[in-house]
Amino acid sequence: MEYSPILVTVLIFVFGLILVYFVWRNVSNKKVVNAVIPTHDTILKVLTEDVKFFTKLNQEQQNTFVSRVEYFLQTTKISPEKGAKITDEHRVLVAASATIPLFHFNSWSYENLDEVLIYPEVFNEKYNTLDDERNILGMVGDGAMHRKMILSLPALLAGFQQNSNNNTAIHEFVHLIDKADGEVDGVPEYLIPKELINPWLREMHETISLIRRDKSDIRDYAATNQAEFLAVVSEYFFQKPKQLKEDHPELYDLLDEIYNDKKDLK
Secondary structure, eight states, X not given: OOOOHHHHHHHHHHHHXXXXXXXXXXXXXXXXXXXXXXXXXXXXXXXXXXXXXXXXXXHHHHHHHXXXXXXXXXXXXXXXXXXXXXXXXXXXXXXXHHHTTTTTOSSOOOTXXXXXXXXXXXXXXXXXXXXXXXXXXXXXXXXXXXXXXXXXXXHHHHTTSTTOSOOHHHHHHHHHHHHTTXXXXXXXXXXXXXXXXXXXXXXXXXXXXXXXXTOOSSOGGGGSOHXXXXXXXXXXXXXOHHHHHXXXXXXXXXXXXXXXXXXXXX
């Protein structure tokens, strides 16, 4: 049986509306701030070509992922700053970075984020992109920058290059999740089951000790403090899950329970 192109288009549109409604019912009541976002085809193209996490999902999961990306783009400003020039591809990659850590949760949101600022280069603590001492790739803002995130455009793009171990955008969104309970302490009560807190703390402290004694392949920055440990190992978990499972099975299993145990977030 053949279907007319018009009928197919209408069916796709209706299906899209159903998915958007589902996402709206299961995420939050954030207001739409961007009436115009990248097209569905553009989003799908970027995710398919650049986001390895997306390509490993089944068709139903991919549909949900696209809808969540669309929702994020509608409800969160993504603004170029200090001369940065951003494209729809860049906006989709930011939204994908936000979607990945919370994808396996039935209810999710970033209630503590209004805007992502994209800088053209790395920056320093005074948000200067020209200083010789600049070395910050991304950060979650405080004070006057409350409810904002800053990402260096080169760092955003590098995180989605093939075989990359690091992903600055995912790193910063994990900090934002960690911050949702009021403390950036490496124990994200927003998503970690209570029964996992003590096992997680034990594994975290043991691994930090190994890193500081140069007995771990996890990069040194993870040993800075508990918050950075969570963010760094989360990058590993989403970027190189197979390698993390082989090299650090206990750590992998805990992260798998934290991020992949589907539940409603309250």
